[in-house]
Amino acid sequence: MTVSFVVFILSQESLSKSWTIFSGKHELGWENFLFNINLWGQKEKTAVAETPMPLLYRRNFTKAPQWDFDDVYNQDAPPRPTTCAQSLRNSKDENFKKAFLPNIRLFLHKDNINMSEWNRLSHFNNPFGFMECKYDEVMASVKLIPKPKEPLLLPKPGADGCIHCAVVGTAGILNGSKVGAEIDAHDYVFRMNGAVIKGYEEDVGNRTSVYVHTEHSIAASPYFFGKYGYKSAPHDEGIKYVLIPEAMRDFRWLEGLFKGHEGYSCYKGPRPRDYYSGQYNESRFYVLHQDFLRYVKNRFLKSPNLNETFWPLVRPTNGAFTLFLALHTCDT
Secondary structure (H helix, E strand, O other), X not given: OEOOOOOOOOOOOOOOOOEEEEEEEEOOEEEEEEEEOOOOOOOOOOOOOOOOOOOOOHHHOOOOOOOOOOOOOXXXXXXXXXXXXXXXHHOOOHHHHHHOOOOEOOEOOOOOOOHHHHHHHOOOOOOOOXXXXXXXXXXXXXXXXXXXXXXXXXXXXXXXXXXXXEEOXXXXXXXXOOOHXXXXXXXXXXXXXXXXXXXXXXHHOOOOOEEEEOHHHHHHHHHHHHHHOOOOOOOOOOOEEEEOOOOHHHHXXXXXXXXXXXXXXXXXXXXXXXXXXXXXXXXXXXXXXXXXXXXXXXXXXXXXXXXXXXXXXXXXXXXXXXXXXXXXXXXX
8 A cells, every 4th residue: 555654653552342341521520320331232131221421521631541441443344355465454564463362343423423432432532432522413414324335445456456546745846757557557545634635636636436525625625725726525426425523513413414514614615515516316325433443542553642732633644544444445
């Protein structure tokens, strides 16, 4: 997989707790709560909670809270099969093998969340969970997300059985590189945020297969990158769109997108669907799962700044999330 930056891999031990008691301060003070953290699809040992747990607030933690189920994730079985001999998932690097979960759940949809899942994920700050979020407000959008068509990508017919991908960053380091043709020669091309292409095709290529974004990045990029000729998000025919749900505004955006009305945006104006230039299609729209986002942070990009008072602002970039989505979707 071709990328324009280097990722240092860190790993953590997986935990296997099924029941846990946690302490957390909410608006009524400090209390202990007992709940079942059996992950979705696993056999329940007892009845799960029927009501949302009390809200946890970021301001009550001086650093990122660590729960004993912090490194436990939903996993789908079996992982995508591959016959590609050079697939990255076959890496012999011990640190990578220890950290990599080939069947980590990638996407959130209405059929893979229940009250027990909500309560588990409510311990984690956005975009890794639903801390400070109200159940009814978020679920109004989540219950609209259809089960996505998986896998995200397939090997090209008649090729070598491998999925070859390029991940193109937006920092400008490709200016003058003249690698546009090399990028476009890949089976699939991932881009994110303000993906400036027009006028720079010789350096960055002109194909986009998967575009990863947040509500903020797709709505704000025309303002920020307009001086470079950027007018809209990539909208190649058949393109697949992937949303990173980083804040409540993203869930409001989803509601507007799925229902076809204005929804919510920091930049008032067009309906959410209008930002996709006619290429929005429910069958080609995906929402990343909070477990996947937390897994990327915990196992590969865990910053020491999570121990600082500004910890809620610390997370991997959209580009990093895109890279790891490609890592789990592609072979090379």
